[in-house]
Amino acid sequence: MSASKQVLLIGCAPSIVDTARQELRALNIQVYGCDNIEHCRSQFYDLVIFGVGLSASERTYVKGQFSTYQRDLRFETVTSPLVVWRIVEALMPAKSQTKLVNLNAYRDRIGYSGPLEPTIETLSALLRHHPAAISYENIDILLDRGIDISPGAVDGKLIHRRRGGYCYEQNALFKRVLMAIGFQVEGLVARVQWTAPADAPPRRRSHMALRVMLDDVAWLADVGFGSCVPTAPLRLDTTHAQETEHEAFRVLPFQGALAVQVRILDEWKPLYELASDVCLDHDYDPLNWFAASHPTSHFRDSLKVARTTAKARYTLLNGKLTTRTPDGRTERQVLNASEIADALRQIFVLPVEPNWLPILHKAASGFDKAQ
Structure with missing residues (x-):
């Protein structure tokens, strides 16, 4: 196992230190807290995080103390909600980069230029474009x-x-x-x-x-x-x-x-x-596993599809299609299996596969498992 990373949090609430310690233990990152800036130089660190409540003069003092024996130490000032995220980003950049997305492909997918x-x-802008282009659906779970x-x-x-x-x-x-x-x-x-x-x-x-x-x-x-x-x-x-x-x-x-x-x-x-x-x-x-695989999960007993555009919210629950417009008007339709397939293609812009047909028949009948 590679050597653990050492992080010091200065001027952060004990609850923030405890949360960071618990969240980052699995990533082999050791987190320490320090309230008294006079007693923070107990070891070498890979990163020092300042809480936003620490004054500029206090931050300067700490940097000066560490610079006498650890000149390349990184310092960050971070708001409490972002402490864990910032530590991961700072200490695991290579791992983070491998998870990032192809932005050009994503832009093309959602039609955003x-x-x-x-x-x-x-x-x-992204929050408008994404739900209009990428429908919400649970079809793979039903399959x-x-x-x-x-x-x-x-x-x-x-x-x-x-x-x-x-x-x-x-x-x-x-x-x-x-x-x-x-x-x-x-x-x-x-x-x-x-x-x-x-x-x-x-x-x-x-x-x-x-x-x-x-x-x-x-x-x-x-x-x-x-x-x-x-x-x-x-x-x-x-x-x-x-x-x-x-x-x-x-x-x-x-x-x-x-x-x-x-x-x-x-x-x-x-x-x-x-x-x-x-x-x-x-x-x-584990949350994803339960939602997708546990017998009691509500995602496993009904077809759920949704898409939101500037014109309307479209929702398909089994064979019931609901269209709700921004001015409050609501239209409801009951669809058979063939009409569900058409709606998936035309309204929800999904590439309907032949092996979806049994699921669509179940959806049209209310997903009665006894049938």
Whole structure:
């Protein structure tokens, strides 16, 4: 095993140090915390992270102390939510680069020709284009193919074979796109509340979402929520309603987490409860396995497809096609298997395969497993 990397966090809260220590242990990165800058030079480090609360004079003092015996030491000043991400990026650049996406292929896939700079304008544009081009769908799960969320598998499926996918594929791809552009981004996990009865017990955390930092402001980015995907970045530091080209959304504090809500016909409905804990890529492996393979997973008992364009949100649940326009109009249709196939091709721009036909017949009959 290669020697572990040593990281020192100065001026960071103990909870941040503990979280970083736990998250990075599997990557052979040792994390240490130091509150007193007079006692921080106990060993050699590969990286020193300053908390944003540390003053400029304190940072200068620490750098001077270390420079007497470790002249090439790297120093970074990082906001708390990005500590883990920044450490991984700084100490494992080669590994990170191998996971990045072909941006030209991605641009072609989503039909985007604008600038690729880490700005709110770019983020907003990508959040409009991605859900319009890459549909949300769970067809491989219904075919018992399983879901491989490794970068090569996701890129091959969503970009090159022009398929869709669900949150662990969609947001995994989007995360690597944002990182390749230069955004600071972290993975999160959420407890879905959408369509759940008000008195239902809490569901397990099962949804992947992203937090993007721009000029010290945290934004929610999510291209994997199917029928109600936010088509704009949502600020996580305000409770005010935030308009998108479809519905308005808002983010409220809730029991140490953040409750994301959407306004449907003047009524606020819960979307999901967003945990603040940072997830590394491998944290999603067991969540993805459960969603794709466990017999009780709701992804295994019905066809779920969605696409959101500027004109409408299109949702297919088994044989029920719903079209919802930004002005609030809703149209519903019941489709047979042949019509489902046509909708997949024409509305959801998916390359329908011959071996999907048994699944489409089940979907048309309500996915009754007894048939």
